[in-house]
Amino acid sequence: xxxxxxxxxxxxxxxxxxxxxxxxxxxxxxxxxxxxxxxxxxxxxxxxxxxxxxxxxxxxxxxxxxxxxxxxxxxxxxxxxxxxxxxxxxxxxxxxxxxxxxxxxxxxxxxxxxxxxxxxxxxxxxxxxxxxxxxxxxxxxxxxxxxxxxxxxxxxxxxxxxxxxxxxxxxxxxxxxxxxxxxxxxxxxxxxxxxxxxxxxxxxxxxxxxxxxxxxxxxxxxxxxxxxxxxxxxxxxxxxxxxxxxxxxxxxxxxxxxxxxxxxxxxxxxxxxxxxxxxxxxxxxxxxxxxxxxxxxxxxxxxxxxxxxxxxxxxxxxxxxxxxxxxxxxxxxxxxxxxxxxxxxxxxxxxxxxxxxxxxxxxxxxxxxxxxxxxxxxxxxxxxxxxxxxxxxxxxxxxxxxxxxxxxxxxxx
Amino acid sequence: xxxxxxxxxxxxxxxxxxxxxxxxxxxxxxxxxxxxxxxxxxxxxxxxxxxxxxxxxxxxxxxxxxxxxxxxxxxxxxxxxxxxxxxxxxxxxxxxxxxxxxxxxxxxxxxxxxxxxxxxxxxxxxxxxxxxxxxxxxxxxxxxxxxxxxxxxxxxxxxxxxxxxxxxxxxxxxxxxxxxxxxxxxxxxxxxxxxxxxxxxxxxxxxxxxxxxxxxxxxxxxxxxxxxxxxxxxxxxxxxxxxxxxxxxxxxxxxxxxxxxxxxxxxxxxxxxxxxxxxxxxxxxxxxxxxxxxxxxxxxxxxxxxxxxxxxxxxxxxxxxxxxxxxxxxxxxxxxxxxxxxxxxxxxxxxxxxxxxxxxxxxxxxxxxxxxxxxxxxxxxxxxxxxxxxxxxxxxxxxxxxxxxxxxxxxxx
Numbered sequence: 001x002x003x004x005x006x007x008x009x010x011x012x013x014x015x016x017x018x019x020x021x022x023x024x025x026x027x028x029x030x031x032x033x034x035x036x037x038x039x040x041x042x043x044x045x046x047x048x049x050x051x052x053x054x055x056x057x058x059x060x061x062x063x064x065x066x067x068x069x070x071x072x073x074x075x076x077x078x079x080x081x082x083x084x085x086x087x088x089x090x091x092x093x094x095x096x097x098x099x100x101x102x103x104x105x106x107x108x109x110x111x112x113x114x115x116x117x118x119x120x121x122x123x124x125x126x127x128x129x130x131x132x133x134x135x136x137x138x139x140x141x142x143x144x145x146x147x148x149x150x151x152x153x154x155x156x157x158x159x160x161x162x163x164x165x166x167x168x169x170x171x172x173x174x175x176x177x178x179x180x181x182x183x184x185x186x187x188x189x190x191x192x193x194x195x196x197x198x199x200x201x202x203x204x205x206x207x208x209x210x211x212x213x214x215x216x217x218x219x220x221x222x223x224x225x226x227x228x229x230x231x232x233x234x235x236x237x238x239x240x241x242x243x244x245x246x247x248x249x250x251x252x253x254x255x256x257x258x259x260x261x262x263x264x265x266x267x268x269x270x271x272x273x274x275x276x277x278x279x280x281x282x283x284x285x286x287x288x289x290x291x292x293x294x295x296x297x298x299x300x301x302x303x304x305x306x307x308x309x310x311x312x313x314x315x316x317x318x319x320x321x322x323x324x325x326x327x328x329x330x331x332x333x334x335x336x337x338x339x340x341x342x343x344x345x346x347x348x349x350x351x352x353x354x355x356x357x358x359x360x361x362x363x364x365x366x367x368x369x370x371x372x373x374x375x376x377x378x379x380x381x382x383x384x385x386x387x388x389x390x391x392x393x394x395x396x397x398x399x400x401x402x403x404x405x406x407x408x409x410x411x412x413x
Numbered sequence: 414x415x416x417x418x419x420x421x422x423x424x425x426x427x428x429x430x431x432x433x434x435x436x437x438x439x440x441x442x443x444x445x446x447x448x449x450x451x452x453x454x455x456x457x458x459x460x461x462x463x464x465x466x467x468x469x470x471x472x473x474x475x476x477x478x479x480x481x482x483x484x485x486x487x488x489x490x491x492x493x494x495x496x497x498x499x500x501x502x503x504x505x506x507x508x509x510x511x512x513x514x515x516x517x518x519x520x521x522x523x524x525x526x527x528x529x530x531x532x533x534x535x536x537x538x539x540x541x542x543x544x545x546x547x548x549x550x551x552x553x554x555x556x557x558x559x560x561x562x563x564x565x566x567x568x569x570x571x572x573x574x575x576x577x578x579x580x581x582x583x584x585x586x587x588x589x590x591x592x593x594x595x596x597x598x599x600x601x602x603x604x605x606x607x608x609x610x611x612x613x614x615x616x617x618x619x620x621x622x623x624x625x626x627x628x629x630x631x632x633x634x635x636x637x638x639x640x641x642x643x644x645x646x647x648x649x650x651x652x653x654x655x656x657x658x659x660x661x662x663x664x665x666x667x668x669x670x671x672x673x674x675x676x677x678x679x680x681x682x683x684x685x686x687x688x689x690x691x692x693x694x695x696x697x698x699x700x701x702x703x704x705x706x707x708x709x710x711x712x713x714x715x716x717x718x719x720x721x722x723x724x725x726x727x728x729x730x731x732x733x734x735x736x737x738x739x740x741x742x743x744x745x746x747x748x749x750x751x752x753x754x755x756x757x758x759x760x761x762x763x764x765x766x767x768x769x770x771x772x773x774x775x776x777x778x779x780x781x782x783x784x785x786x787x788x789x790x791x792x793x794x795x796x797x798x799x800x801x802x803x804x805x806x807x808x809x810x811x812x813x814x815x816x817x818x819x820x821x822x823x824x825x826x
Contacts, residue, residue, distance in 0.1 A: 003487040006419055074416040075750045104517070106750030108789070148747050168581070168792035175746050175795050333588050334561050337488045337519030376521070376789035379581035382588050 001085060005207040007078035013202040014065055016195045019233045019305060021061035022240045024312070027304050028279035033268060036410045039276055049121040055195055063195065065117075072116050072149055076105045077199065081207035087335040088355070095358035096213060097351060099371045100204045100231065103338065107172070109373030110227050111142035114196035119146035131155040133183060135223070136162045136295030136343070137169030138373060144178035157183035159298075161291040169377045185271055194305055197230025204368065205234050215246055215368035217354055221346035222250040222259065222317070223296045225303030231370040233305075236314060248315040249354075250306065251346040253325070255393040256289035258282065258302045259310055259317035261400065266410045267301055277408055280307040284403025290393045292322055293381035294342040300403070318350060321392035325349045326385040329375070341373035342381050414498060418620040420491035426615040427478055429608045432646045432718060434474035435653045437725070440717050441692035446681060449823045452689055462534040468608055476608065478530075485529050485562055489518045490612065494620035500748040501768070508771035509626060510764060512784045513617045513644065514751065520585070522754065522786030523640050524555030527609035532559035542566040546596060548636070549575045549708030549756070550582030551786060557591035570596035572711075574704040582790045598684055607718055610643025617781065618647050628659055628781035630767055634759035635663040635672065635730070636709045638716030644783040646718075649727060661728040662767075663719065664759040666738070668806040669702035671695065671715045672723055672730035674813065679823045680714055690821055693720040697816025703806045705735055706794035707755040713816070731763060734805035738762045739798040742788070754786035755794050 020027065029038035041053045048056075055063055065073075084097040102110035122130060130152055134140030140156035147154040156178055163170060163182040170180045208214055218235050220228035228250050238244035250259055259281050267282040269275035282301040283289075289298045302310075309315035322342075329345035331352065332338070340348060351369040358365050375382065384390055433440065442451035454466045468476055478486075497510040515523035535543060543565055547553030553569040560567040569591055576583060576595040583593045621627055631648050633641035641663050651657040663672055672694050680695040682688035695714040696702075702711045715723075722728035735755075742758035744765065745751070753761060764782040771778050788795065797803055 001484070002422060003484075004422065006421070008419070009415060009417065071414070071416075106746075106752070145750060167796075168789070171792035171796050171799075172752060174799060175743060175752055175792075177747060330588060333519075334590060337558060339519070339585060339588055374789075376581070376787075377792075379584035379588075379790075383580075383584050386584075386587060 003083060003085065005081040005210045007203060007206060009074050009078070011206060012070065012073065012078050013199045014070065015062040016065060017198040017202060017234055017237060018058055018061055018063060018195055019236050020059050022237055023308065027308055031266065031277040031410055033274055033277055036277065036408065044276070049125040049127070051121040051124065052118060052193065055193065066120055069117050069120050073199070078203045079104050081204055082336070083211060084336055087332060090331065090335045091352060091355050091359065093355040093359040094362060094364040095355040096364065096366045097355055098208065098211065098213070098215070098366070098368045100200060100368065101338065101371045102200060103371065103374035107138065107141040107145050108376060109138045109142065109341065110197060110200060110230060111138050112145055113199055113230065114193050114226060115139070115142035115146040116149070117193070117196040119143065119150045119152055123150040123152060127152065129153040131157065133157045133159070133185070135159050135298055137166050137173065137377070138296050140180065141169055141172045141176070144173040144176040147178060148176045154178035156180045159183055159295065162295045165295070165380060166377050172377065194226050194229030194233065194303060197226050198233050200230040200370065201232060201234035204231065208368065213366045214244070216365040217247045217249060217367045219249045219251060219347045219350045219354070219367065219369040221297060221343050221370070221372060222252050222302065222306065223343065224299045225306035227370055227372040229303060229306055232315070236309065239314065248309065249350055250315055250317040251350045252317065252319050253292055253294055253297050253346065254319045254321045254395055255292045256283065256298050257319040257395060258300065260319045261395060262302070263404060264307065264311065265407050267407050269301065271300065273408070277410060278304045280304050281310065283400045284406055286406045287400055287403035290396070292393070293378065293384070293390070294325070294346065296343040297346065320346055320349050322390045323385070323392050326382070326390060328352050338371065339375045340371055341375045342378055344370070344372045347371070416496060416498065418494040418623045420616060420619060422487050422491070424619060425483065425486065425491050426612045427483065428475040429478060430611040430615060430647055430650060431471055431474055431476060431608055432649050433472050435650055436721065440721055444679065444690040444823055446687055446690055449690065449821065457689070462538040462540070464534040464537065465531060465606065468606065479533055482530050482533050486612070491616045492517050494617055495749070496624065497749055500745060503744065503748045504765060504768050504772065506768040506772040507775060507777040508768040509777065509779045510768055511621065511624065511626070511628070511779070511781045513613060513781065514784045515613060516751065516784065516787035520551065520554040520558050521789060522551045522555065523610060523613060523643060524551050525558055526612055526643065527606050527639060528552070528555035528559040529562070530606070530609040532556065532563045532565055536563040536565060540565065544568040544570065546570045546572070546598070548572050548711055550579050550586065550790070551709050553593065554582055554585045554589070557586040557589040560591060561589045567591035569593045572596055572708065575708045578708070578793060579790050585790065607639050607642030607646065607716060610639050611646045613643040613783065614645060614647035617644065621781065626779045627657070629778040630660045630662060630780045632662045632664060632760045632763045632767070632780065632782040634710060634756050634785060635665050635715065635719065636756065637712045638719035640783055640785040642716060642719055645728070649722065652727065661722065662763055663728055663730040664763045665730065665732050666705055666707055666710050666759065667732045667734045667808055668705045669696065669711050670732040670808060671713065673732045674808060675715070676817060677720065677724065678820050680820055682714065684713065686821070690823060691717045693717050694723065696813050697819055699819045700813055700816035703809070705806065706791065706797070706803070707738070707759065709756040710759065733759055733762050735803045736798070736805050739795070739803060741765050751784065752788045753784060754788045755791055757783070757785045760784070
């Protein structure tokens with residue numbers, strides 16, 4: 001009975017997949033935060049290296065992964081895909097559950113996939129110093145690892161609630177040589193390219209083939225959308241180009257229900273109205289979600305690409321409260337061993353629920369979910385869960401209503 | 414350029430190797446703590462399942478790994494062997510450095526290799542409840558994982574200094590369903606079989622073959638000896654049976670220098686004189702080492718098998734202070750990504766020093782070391798290191814002298 005499906009380094013993807021080549025129509029334009037007019041690559045040049053900007057606007061189907069980036073990926077990639085035999089047994093379900101595990105990266109999550117690429121392109125353009133914002137510290141630690149490899153100085157502004165809730169993620173960032181300062185502002189999730197993360201989905205595709213299955217459902221948690229996008233985009237390609245049928249389920253916290261309760265509107269990418277304006281599902285850029293333990297899922301908006309998937313009916317979404325998410329996290333840890341990050345546990349909750357539906361219906365569906373990271377730096381959250389101290393925050397309807405009153409007024413072409 | 418050497422689940426060892434079959438003479442007998450006479454299996458029956466006792470005294474060369482144990486091993490085994498290309502580059506050494514990484518287990522160390530087997534044999538004998546002691550919590554978490562799989566209740570007595578220094582290892586134990594209580598006594602390291610851990614060395618042997626190299630030096634950290642033994646025993650077999658030549662280096666903390674400064678004598682296995690008396694290198698069972706951050710290496714004695722290797726001249730030993738160990742840990746984390754456990758960092762320090770010797774001599778030696786675990790639950794130690802708060806304790810000569818006065822008086826046959 002095989003437990004893991006492992007690819008060799010030679011089978012690692014050498015190209016990122018760009019779903020924009022296959023979408024029925026181009027994404028709505030990105031607008032300048034002040035002029036409210038569509039921006040061109042030159043407008044973004046002060047913010048990002050040109051290579052990254054060109055990727056973001058590219059309609060090429062594939063973009064080569066630079067060799068230097070591939071070499072660093074090999075420190076942990078290809079990542080394993082597991083068949084969750086023990087979880088299936090515990091749930092007594094006829095469903096077949098698979099999970100792609102990104103916690104094997106040194107930073108413990110999927111985020112180094114894009115951080116390495118971004119540090120590389122910055123280095124290429126002669127950048128010497130970077131500063132960034134991080135929520136729960138996953139992004140900050142990933143970029144610290146990446147900047148360390150390319151000899152870039154890094155300063156990380158860490159959202160205050162996480163700075164104190166997850167002190168050891170801060171230590172991790174410092175171990176890789178970056179500086180950390182607590183930040184009063186929200187994380188902008190700027191510049192986390194879904195494109196760079198498609199290695200996750202491409203590997204999963206090959207590994208599912210090794211396992212002799214194709215997923216009926218693919219599930220991932222969503223904050224800004226990079227984890228979900230990185231996993232599902234290659235499956236979207238198979239839907240759009242080869243007529244495959246797969247349900248894609250994006251899972252978010254009830255405390256920050258961007259896709260399930262947000263509006264589809266133009267809004268700022270950041271909380272202070274300095275970042276470009278994009279069309280997306282949003283709770284309003286001034287909305288500040290409660291301090292839940294899945295700190296990586298506290299973003300007011302959703303990536304334009306994932307928003308487009310929901311708009312086109314290619315992806316669905318659902319939201320869960322903290323306690324049922326941790327119930328699933330502990331059930332998973334006891335069945336499969338791995339203690340998941342609170343963010344990833346949202347995907348587990350949905351996968352378990354899908355498997356329980358199969359138990360009712362007797363269907364043997366194939367479920368694949370993204371286990372985007374481990375919870376080694378989130379054990380304080382587990383302590384609070386076991387102590388019965390986790391709040392299941394009500395959907396903050398009033399706060400969202402207030403935030404939505406501050407959407408920018410735009411009249412796009 | 415290949416970074417990782419990965420075996421398939423089919424290539425996983427199916428037998429444990431027992432070096433006792435190949436030693437020139439049997440180990441000195443184990444003595445009863447009260448009668449001081451050699452014990453037989455029946456004397457140990459109240460303490461351990463018979464299957465484990467029989468393994469400990471067996472002179473069979475190979476012992477089959479039960480299928481149920483193999484199935485659980487597959488959750489993380491075979492573990493990867495890495496070529497440390499980046500570390501070599503940083504050190505500018507002609508040496509080739511490889512490391513076997515056991516941090517991929519759900520508990521983050523090599524200890525589940527034996528914990529799973531021990532829980533299995535206890536279950537087989539109808540045991541329902543186990544209690545155990547743990548130092549830094551590595552063993553406690555490994556056994557919590559194992560007992561969870563076999564439906565055994567577990568209570569973990571965790572050495573006080575670690576209970577407070579590493580609170581999240583406690584949370585981990587609780588997540589897998591065991592109870593934890595702080596304990597004033599020292600960890601006894603009882604019942605951690607080297608035999609069960611030889612899967613590490615057997616896999617390494619195959620992986621070095623994949624890499625086309627054979628190690629000139631094999632390095633591991635030593636506390637009780639299970640990590641070092643698990644890695645080196647198959648290489649000892651090749652020395653004793655096939656005339657291969659490899660230096661084996663056991664690395665310990667200066668604060669607890671069992672092999673480098675201890676005496677070769679009969680002593681109790683535990684700190685209170687209740688456990689069987691064995692012939693080993695020891696600092697005296699009443700010796701309490703200072704509260705260093707490598708909590709897993711704070712044991713007064715050394716496994717009889719590892720002691721025998723040093724006695725026969727098959728293994729050598731060396732000791733390091735905390736700060737140079739953390740220097741190497743951070744250098745490794747920045748080169749290879751993985752943040753090591755303070756225990757494992759002892760092996761890194763020695764491997765780096767061996768590689769620097771090669772740099773001087775121009776020799777391109779092949780160095781293999783055991784990276785026995787990650788440091789995700791030890792970040793507080795890194796914080797203290799960066800803050801310059803780690804003490805390099807002087808060798809506690811007076812305290813050891815005092816402890817050696819309390820060795821049991823025995824007159825073995």
